[in-house]
Each structure stands twice: as structure tokens, then as C-alpha cells.
Amino acid sequence: MASRPVIAVAGLACETSTFSASRTEAPAFHPRRGDEVVEKYPFIQPGSPLGEAVDWRGALIGHALPGGTVTRETFETLSAEILSRLKEITASVALDGMWFDIHGAMCVEGLDDAEYELLRRCRGVIGPDVLVSASMDLHGNVSQELAHQTDLITCYRTAPHVDVAETKERACRNLLDLINRRKNGKAFRPFKAWIPLPVLLPGEQTSTRDEPAAHIYAAVPVVEATEGVIDAAIWVGYAWADEPRNRAVVVVTGWDKEAISSGAEKLARTFWEARNDFSFVAPTGTFSECLDTALKSDKRPYFISDSGDNPTAGGSGDVTWGLTQLLERPEFKEESGPVVIYASVPGPGAVEKAVNAGVGAVITVTAGAEVDDIHAGPLTITGRVHSIKHGDRHAGIEAVLQVGSIYAILTKLRKPYHLERDFTELNLDPRSADIVIVKIGYLEPELYNMAKDWMLGLTPGGVDQDLIRLGHKRIIKPMWPFDRDFKEPDLSSRIIGMSDMDLASR
Template sequence: MTKRVAIAGFLHETNTFAPTPARCTNFEQGGGYLPLSRGSEIIERCGGVNLGISGFVDYARRAGWELVPLLWTGAIPSAHVEKDAFERIAGEIEDRLRKAGQIDGLLLDLHGAMVAEHLDDGEGELLARLRAVVGPSVPIAASLDLHGNVTRQMVDEADVLVAFRTYPHVDMAETGERAAEQLERLMARGRPFAKAFRQLPFLIPIPWQCTMIEPAGSLYREVAETEGGAVSSASILMGFPAADFEDCLPSVLAYADTQEAADAAADELERSFLDRENRFSGKAWEPGEAVAEAMRLASGATRPVIIADTQDNPGAGGDSDTTGMLRALIAAQATNAAIGLIVDAQSAMLAHAAGEGAEVELALGGKSNIPGNAPLTGRFRVEKLSDGRFKATGPYYGGADMNLGPSACLSIDGIKIVVASYKAQMADREMYRFVGIQPEEQAILVNKSSVHFRADFEPIAETILVATAPGPMALDPADLPFTRLKTGTRLSPGGSAFAAKEATRRVG
């Protein structure tokens, strides 16, 4: 008998320290995701794209399910989701589910680290509302980002949560398929899995969570090896270490035929995770030092030296408009260098008004009021203009149709700058090419990204440096002004523990 499965998605990674909230317009536009899609639009738009929802659809077609697409939306990471945006979107998903009629299962594409203005646990609240609609007997499965901050409510309300295993997230669609497979098992068995949930007591800097390096690489191989026999699904989530609430923590999940098997799997993965705690570290450079080292390396290199501007990563809540690394390039008189993206709609508009080949006075970037940052005022040459529409070709965005709004390649002192109107993480080489910059031909590239850029840029990189120019996403979580973490949480691997009295002192 054909299974009737409803699918939906609501994704946001919330940096509670970031300067700009997520509004309805951000979810409508998508910012590197699909634009907000309803009903059949979801099926039409998600094909061949690296997203969990795409994996749902591919699996469903093979399984012969009847899909009931509800609503799918995602916004690029930022500060809190505005109350109005959360309630509109969650309310519409709930309403469409209520009108969908009888279903055999519900598949949700979620992030796992959403904080709204009025709710710490966005996904837990959404799952609870949808559970109330479908009742206790309809299984709910959800795919999650590797950076999810999983809560007890999320675990209790969903029958299975399945997380990415790669960072850069090149397995988003694959994870959607794995979540759909777990839903099929639940529908076939007619009863829930036993669940085990563990939270780890330390926060991990984003750049050192990368699964292309150690210790995360081998840790995630263990996750895959855990599955089999009585264990149906296992996940490790690194957590998103910039959310000021108690459940901002890494976690382990296991689902099995018996509670004993689930607990044993979760305990073993927890031990492996804890054993690696002090290995989550790496070298970071001040802006001037990073550029000097890049220039030294580039003098004898045949491929670009890439600098990650990690603290203004729009994939972690930055506005992608700080100018610290651009100033460092100019001060060092770097040559054959490019930086992207700097998001500044006003400057892009003025460049379009001036036209290609013109010179224009601008106060570029620096409009997010980040301490230690300011607009860069100068005379820029307009090298090339674009409407901001192109198809990403790298493995992270995975064929997505991008829309960065009116965009331009500007230059100052020979340094090329990708300027866009809409925010998206610099994680695809096409994000240089669409304004005429060939990334492979540059000596130095500065990418506003922490890790995702590695998927498409590492194959062309001489080496990669991590730089810490001023920005809203501190590389070390210990530098963030937390007030509400769980007491005893280590603020970095092997670091000092958070205490309530420390929080009181910080806000007093």
C-alpha cells in the first residue's frame, strides 16, 4: 500500500550575538537556499540541489510514496528569528498539515539551532505543534544540520533526528535520504525506536569542527560504523557555539531496537567525542599577519593562498560587510588579490549607476556597527557589473540558483572586491566568476567563510590560513558575552567553565 508522507522545512541557524535579525523577507529570498516555496513549488525547485528536502523527494520517488508538500523555507544565519516571521511560517506549516488529511509519516528539513525572539528552542516548539496535529502514532523524522543545538524537547517530540556528517556540508541531500529511510523503517515497524541522547559539556570553535581535518574526520567515521544490527541511526552534532541559552552544546543521538542498544551506542560515541576534546584547536592569524604570510607563501606558489575571514562568516551570523581584511590587503600593498563577498546594497547600486569602467567615491561596507570596524572610504573602479543571478557549481551549494541582487566587481589599489546586495557565504568559485574574477588566477583570495568554502576551494588552494579580523562571530566561543549557558559548560575545548556568577558580572 502506498505511503502518504507530508514534507516541510524551516531552517535557520541563530547567532544570538549577531547584529541583524531574520525577518520574513529573508526567508522569502532564501540567501543561498531556495526561495520560500509552497506545495508543488517545493518539488519543482529542489531537484538536483544539495538540501535535505531534495533527498526526501529522491527517496520518496524510489519508494513510491505519495508526497504531500507543505512549505519549505530557509534564511541565511543571523541574529534571532523575529517573532512575526516565526509565527507566520510555523503557523502556515501547521495549518497546511492540518488540511493535508490522513498521512502515514511526516518528514521535516530543519537546522536544529533556531532561536526566535520569543523562543529559545525554535525547532522544539515547531515539532511540538506539529506533533499535536498528527497525534502520537504518526512517525516524525527530521534531518538536522551538524551544527544543531539539540534539546530534550526536540528528541521527545520527533521519532528520529538524523544529522549531517560532513562540514563543509556536502551531504545535505544525502542526509535527507537517510532521514527518509529512517521514516520508512518506522512506518514499517509500527512502533518507535528506543532513543538515547547525550549532551557534551564544551563548546567548539567553528573552524576546528571541519570534518576534512582531525579530530572530526575520524570521529564521524565512527558514527557511520556505529549503525547496523540493533542500531538504526546514530548522529553526532558539533553544536553552534554562538547561541546564548542552556542547550547550546554538542550532542550525541542514537536510535535502536532496544534501550540497551541505544544507550550503548550513545555512550561509546560520547566517550570518543570526549577523548578528542583537547584536539579541537588550530592556528589563527591577526589580519596583518595573515596577509604578510599569504604574500610570503604566494611569492613561490602556483596556486592561490586562501585566507578565511572567519569572524565575519555570513554562514554563522555575520553580515559579510566588515572591512578589516580588505584594509590589511591595502596596507600590505598586496597584488593579484581578491576578496568576497562584501555585502553593501547601496554601494552596488552606486556602482551600477556609474557603469563599468567608471570610478566612484564610496563608503564601502562596515555598516553593521561591529566594534573595531568601519566603512572603507575611497575611490573605486567599477570593473564589472552583474544582476547577481548565476548557478553555483561547487559541492556545497550543489547546483543551486543564486541571486545576490545587483552586484559588482570593484577594485582599489589593484585589489578586486566582490560586492553584492544580498548575503550569502563565499563557498563557491562561481561567486567570483559571476563578476569576472577567475579565482584560480589570483595569488591571494580572502573568503568570508569559516569552513564551507573548503569544499570548492581546497582543490585549487596552495594553503589555507584562518584570520581573525573584527566580526560578530568570535572564533573562540570564550570571547562571546554569554549570560545563560548551562553552568559548568567549558567555553572552549579544555577551557574555563561558565558560571552563573560570571554571567551576572558580565551583564551588571
Template sequence: MRVAVGGFLHETNTFAAGHTSYADFATPDAWPGIVRGDEISPAVRGLNLPMAGFLAQAETLGFDLVTTIWASASPSGLVTQSAFESIVGELVGRLAVAGRVDAVFLDLHGAMVCEHVADGDGEIIRRVRKALGPEVTIVVVLDFHANITRLMVETADLLVTYRTYPHVDMEETGRRAAALLVDASSRPYKAFRKLPYLIPLHWQSTLAEPMASMMAIVKDAERAPSITSAALAAGFSLADFDECGPAVVVYGNDREAVDASADRLERAFLEREPAFAGELLEPSEALERARSVRGTVLLADTQDNPGAGATSDTVGVLRAMIEARVADAVIAVICDPEAAAAAHAAGEGADITIALGAKSGRSKEESVVATYRVERLGDGNFVGTGPFYSGCRMQLGPMAQLRIGGIRVVVSSRRQQAADREMLRHVGIDPASHRIIALKSSVHFRADFAPLAEQILIVVAPGENVADPERLGYSRLRRGVRIQPLGRAFEPRGGER
């Protein structure tokens, strides 16, 4: 088979200030910047990414590959019209000159919202379909947090989603998509079910109930000989548009069996709605509870998770740590290029008096002005070693470990979710030797840090990944969808939607 491949990934927090520009896609962080043609394979090789897995499996299967463009940016605000049109235009343009292809593989996220297009991913697939015609097979990998839309289901022949959160199976999902591509050319039957409630990120982990048993049902569905593939996406609730929320899609060669399987998954989701909730703590409450725990306590600073579009520079947890005079504690990673630059200018061992954090101004906080000891410096270039960021060539700019009392603060110059122990080791911190570890992450940190923990607490401090959906000003959801499990139903203002 002659197969074209491309990717364009963004998870859009429509409530986050600012926009995501072409430059944001061009700048590498944990993942590469924009890569094209023959640059794609070496750029993603060895990384936990769907494109890496697809390319590796495609080689085994003997596909004749046409590589186009791959682009990714950290979760953030609306994608600009200019960035979207430039990257999609290049993707479609490269496909148009590629000659005959039997199939296309697209590595997408599924929660992209643009200035001018609400369903960014559906629009990408639609344009590829329009350019190549109805006969070409289109297989798409989507993130576990995808907001799957009817347009995506109708225009793609097969949607394949990650099955883990933390996403330790991204590379594996790419391999799975390659193996399914041949069967997808036979145009399997599809069944699509959209769920009537949204799930905040911090309750979506597949390592815990109720999502763990949901994923077991998904895998069980595929054991039926008539079912080709079953996909579940938990949705990204910070994308305010009408088709936001969880969904299931089932594919197979028997229409009745496909519909029955989708119905079973939908019922399982509905039955588990009350279980998609948990405890949220203020920083001071979490620190007080941590005092009574003998082992290591992980604090998830979920609202400042840059992996959901937050700034990674809020200081609510740090301020609470200082006020509580905790010892043997770490907080990571505060993005503050000015503080990192000051630390590098002063050098290791120096004491510097600086205003740390809250530089973006979006959290309405004051920086923490204090004197910090510069314990260790780093250039921000290292390789991820944990299950989620495995093999990722991090480029976080100048980094520093600053100490204030018994608290060590990891500072970077670029935003990146604190989900890999190497982010701490790079500046001289052994996570296993600390009792309280605060991480700017919602769930991905569990992949590498959870084995250290006696207890994990979800903390609510300032940040744009708002944990309580009741505080969000939704305006574009579909009528009747519950904005959180067992929550109130959305009612649009000013008329019908």
C-alpha cells in the first residue's frame, strides 16, 4: 500500500488567555517543532508518539510511505486562523502533489479549536477527504482527551484513540493504527455515541476507577469476531463548543453487533457517572494532611497544569508551602524565564532576591518576593526517562533549582508539564529523597511519580485549568449536556442552539 502520513496536534483550552500561533508550533519543547518530509522519521524515532509507532509498524508491514508535515504545540488558547490555514494548507498541498495514494494516516489530537473553526480536527479530516476523494482510506489517531465529533466520524474511515491516561501507549496506538489500516480499507460499519456529561481531567485517569473498568469493557468489546475496533475518548472539558465531551465509536463488519457494542459502552459510561468525582483540597488543607502521612505525598497542582493550557507560573502552592514552613519539599516546574536568567547570572551557591512566578499576570496573583539560594543550574536539554515522556528530547531553556528554607523550587524557561522525574534530576533533585512533591500536572505525573507515593492529593490553587466546571463561563455547549458528572445541565443564553 502507498500510504501518506501527516500530523497536526493541539489541545485547545478555550478559556485560556492568548492564542496559539504558528511560532508556537515551530518551537520544540518535549516534542519536535514543525518537521517535514524526510525530517519526520528521525525527529520522532524512539519517542512515545503515535507517529513514531505508525512509522515503525509501517516499515514492518512494507508500506510505501509518503511523508508530509508533522506539527505540535503545547496546550494553550485558540489556534490562530493564520497558523491553522498555513499548516493545513501545507498538509493538503503536499498530499495533492504526492500522486496516487491508497490511504492516509493522520496523527491528530481531537480537541483543537481555532479562531475561525470550532472543530479543528474535523475540518482537517474534511479537507483531506475533499482533496483525495472518497476512495482513499483515512485512518486517524486521536488523544484520549479528544472531543470526537460527528464530522470526524463521518469523514474518517477509522478513528483510533489512546487507551491510557497517563498516555503511556501513544507509540503503541500508532502501531495499532497501522495494523488496522488494511482492514479499514473495507469500509467497516460505524456506531457513534456522544455522552451527556463532561468529565474534568483529574478524574479521567485509567489507573483508577471508574475509568479503569471502562477501559476493560472497551478491550472486551474487541474480542468479538465481528468488532474491528472500539474507541473511547474521555473528552477535553475546557474546549467550549457544542460537541465537547466523552464519546465512543465502534467499528466492525456486522452492523447489529457494532450498534450493540456501542450501546453497551454507552450504558457503562452512564452507569458510572456518579463515580467520576473525588476530593479537591486547598493548598493549606493538603499540606496539613501531608504532615500526618509517613511516606511521600504527591500534590497535583492541577489548575496550573500546562498540559491543559495553563501558564505553569502560579505560586499558590509555593506560597502555602512557605507559610506552612514545610521541610523536605519540592515544587516543579515553575516557568519563569526571568528568574532562571537571574539564577544563571548569579551562579550556583549565590543568594538572589527576586520576584518568583506569576509573571504572566493571568492568575491575578503577586509574585513571591524572597531570597533564594541557587543550588543547581541546567541548560534545560535532557531526555525524558519516564513512561510518558520516554525518549523525549526536552528543550526547556535555562533551568534552575532554587531553595528557600526546606523547599526546593524547579524553575524553567519554557512551559512543560511536570510528568517526568528527569525534570527534577536535571537540576540535582532526587525525587525519591523528598517527602512532599508538588507537581504542575493533573494525571500524567502518575506514570513516573506514583510509585514513590504513599498518598496523592489533588490541590486547587490558581490556574487556568479550572477544576470546578461550575466556575467556567460556558456559552457554546449543546443544550442539556451536564457540565460535570451529576452537574447542572447547560442552557444557552439568548435563545436556542
């Protein structure tokens, strides 16, 4: 019986805003090592087709909640461990491939292309012959250098991302096919057609639920099905980082140069011609306008996105501006007022005080603005402790304070609120609330299905939806929509073919 191919798994993932005041440290990545890596993904575990066909070797993966720039010390520490573990693997067995499990929008102090740099270092250990397949978020960035270092590269095709596992499995399945092709004596390094687009838009204008992204991404599997093509992908790019690589990109991978070039150019042209059609996924307004509209509406629950400090896009999560504005509204001063849930503001000291006082106690606490005090300072509030929850993976401890008819969620550490149970486990019923305000951009599926109506609040923070207001200085211009009047861009394919000589020289 022939031995199974050996594939290592490594990567670091963190969507990071260079406009956020926070910094991302090593513990935020929750690193998994060795067998823990394989245990994370059912599709490579024993008993699954890929699990039975491949000998998977976990090096180290780390997936951090989106946030501020990753410190250089964190990157160097985790990168060094990845390299060390890869050396251990290659010392004991011949490696056929590596699955590079990344996001693609990780910004590191002193680096402009962190994922490329990490893969370059990995190549120094695994060598030029090992085949590499990268899976990414469509909000990642693909520089020409990153594309060159990979043999296969793909990304999600939905936003919100409901095809995460599907994308990662596709990256692994295509990698195995490539390895088997090599073992059968056939050409095993495909070509990639790479096209950068001078477009940089936030996810809230490019959701695949809506047009024009819906029809743009519907074209991806059509190109992929073309003979001679292995994979097709479109990256929207990440709008809240100020690096030269940040922009939309199309990559089509395959054996037929003409087929991949034609497919890539069709996708790029479709994207570019739709640039004027991108708009926000919901009605927008100032925070005050959103509250006014919600109060007048008879749709319940009415959701409002406090989008500028969205922790799942890279916001620090502790901007107090939204909650401060909410507490000043006279409509919510009395307990008999419209029920509002607000999620959330970190305040470790406030949460500790709530825990010590217990449910039902009336306390005065100060929370927020420990990291980002640019837009508003710490907030002091007096309220009744409604509920307390221990042990959340992100928040650690959560406490709900009732102030008038407002139920404000305070956390020990920042946390995204995407699921109905995030509220019900705090003895809150979002379905019966009048208004639910969440620090988020587009609503994640459970919230979207729950909301009877919603608005996107254009609020301040490290992931401000008003990109012009943020003040990018290092992106390659001209860039839509920062620039509106510039000549037709070059949308022709750049063919990237990776030879062993190319890799050995890098």
C-alpha cells in the first residue's frame, strides 16, 4: 500500500485596522499546535475523505479576533514557533504540501505584507518543492509576491461568510489533487492569472446578499468550471488598513494560460464596470437619525449597527460614543420606555464591581475608552445589575446594567455579538426588544433573520464606514472611490508561474 501524502498546516489570521488604537498581542491568537490543529477541522480528521487520504501534521495556527495592528514581537514569537514546528515535522518525514491557513488582512508593525513574509519564511524551511495551498477571507489582500509564493490560492465567495469550511476544504482538496498529479509524473505547478483592481470598498458595500456583488460572485464558479481552470477567486480587499497592497484582486489558477487569463479578465471587467453600483447593504444615517427612524417604526425588533467600532472588522470595541449618545436620549430615561439592548462596551473594573455587587444591585461604574479614547472618553453610568455571565470565550465575564429602559452589556474583554444565544444567555430577549444596537457592520445571518428592519449607523471609530474621513495616505492611487476621475485601469492578466528556480532564489 502506497504511503499517504504528508501535508503540514500552518498560518496566522487576524483582520487588523491600522486606524484602530488597539494592538493585538500573542494570546489573542489562541494558538493551536500539533494534533489540536487537526482537531479544529472535521474535514481533515480521521474518517473523512481527506482525513483518510492524507497524513496531516499540525504545526501552529492562530486565529485572532479582528483588532488593531499586531505587535512585531507577537509576529516574531508566533512565526518562530511555526518555523520550529515545521523543522520538527520535516526532520521526521518528507513533506508533500502545506496548507497555509490565513485571513489575508493581518497588519504587523514594520511590515507591509505580513502573510507574504510569513510564507517566505516557511518556504525557507519546507523548501521549494513542497506545494502550498492558501485559503483566505475575501476581505484579505493578495499581493503579487504572496500569489507568487503559493501554488494554489483561494478565498470565500460569500459575505457574510457562510462558506468558510467549504473554502478551506476546497483549498485542501485541490492541494491533494496537485500532489497526486505530481506523484503520477505530470506537470504539477499551475499558473495563476493575477489582476489588481484600483477599487477599495468596505464589506458593508460589497455583501454578496445584494447587487452588484451577488452577480459578480455568481460568475466565479462559472469561470472555475472552464476546462483548464482549477480555481477562481475575487478578493474585495480590506478597506481599513493603509498599506500599498490594499485593493481588490482577481486570481484564476489553472493549467491553461489562455483559459485562466480570459477568466480572470472577465471577472475583473465585471467588477470594474459595477463600481458605480456598490452601495450600503441597508439604509444609512447618523446615530441620531437611526434612533429617530427606529422609534417611529412599528417593526420590532429594529436593529441598528453601531458600525464605526465593529470589533469583527478591526475596531477596538471600547469606543463609548454610541452608548453615550443613547443614554442622553430622553425617550429611554424611564424603565417604561422602549426597551433597548446595547452590545457592548468593555469595562473590566465595571464588570468586577457588578460581580461583587450581584444581580439586582444598583451600582455606579465607569467603562470604555481604555484603548480608544479618541472619539469619546470613559463613560460613567448608574444602573441595576440585570444579569452576569462567566466563561465566555471572548468576553470572559459579561454583565448587563439596566439604565432606564436601556440594557447595556458590559464585558471584561471585547466581544462580538452575532448570535441569538449571545443575548438569551444574558437573560435578554432580543426578539421582544424594541431596538437592538450592535457594534457590527452588515448583520450576521442570525441577527439578519431576526431583524424586522434595520439601519446602518455611520458612527465614528477605527473602522469608520466613511473611508475618506479616515485619511488613507499609503494606498496606491488612483483608487476608487477615493478618486473618481482617472483613466481606465490595466485589467489585463499578469501570469504568475512558479518555477523551482524562482522559489530557490527567494
